[in-house]
Amino acid sequence: MKSLKFNEKGFTLLEVLIVISLLGVILVLTVPNIATGSSHANDELCKSTIKVIEGALTQYEIVNNTELNESKLGEENIVEYLHKQNFLQNMLKCPSGGEYSLEGGKIVCSEHNDN
Numbered sequence: 491m492k493s494l495k496f497n498e499k500g501f502t503l504l505e506v507l508i509v510i511s512l513l514g515v516i517l518v519l520t521v522p523n524i525a526t527g528s529s530h531a532n533d534e535l536c537k538s539t540i541k542v543i544e545g546a547l548t549q550y551e552i553v554n555n556t557e558l559n560e561s562k563l564g565e566e567n568i569v570e571y572l573h574k575q576n577f578l579q580n581m582l583k584c585p586s587g588g589e590y591s592l593e594g595g596k597i598v599c600s601e602h603n604d605n
């Protein structure tokens with residue numbers, strides 16, 4: 491019976507070890523990049539979430555012809571407040587678990603406050 495060429499000879503132990511060690515090197519080089527890439531994605535997602543909340547805030551202020559500030563919110567979270575007033579369809583959350591608040595007319599995230 492005819493067999494495939496690589497079955498006749500096979501790989502030597504040295505060849506297998508070289509391939510495994512190369513895979514190890516590739517893994518070590520790429521895993522940290524994947525980890526920071528995901529945190530970068532969270533930053534971007536948080537920024538766009540803030541934009542959505544700011545849009546809802548602007549709509550609220552136009553419809554109610556008033557500026558929303560920290561004292562009007564009281565104990566309520568800005569996202570909760572806009573959601574209850576039907577200006578936000580969903581209770582938006584920061585992908586890194588940060589809390590959104592209104593500070594000086596701007597939406598800030600407790601985890602991404604460098605924006």
Ligand SMILES: [Zn+2]
Nearest residue numbers: 536584588599
């Ligand atoms: Zn955030």
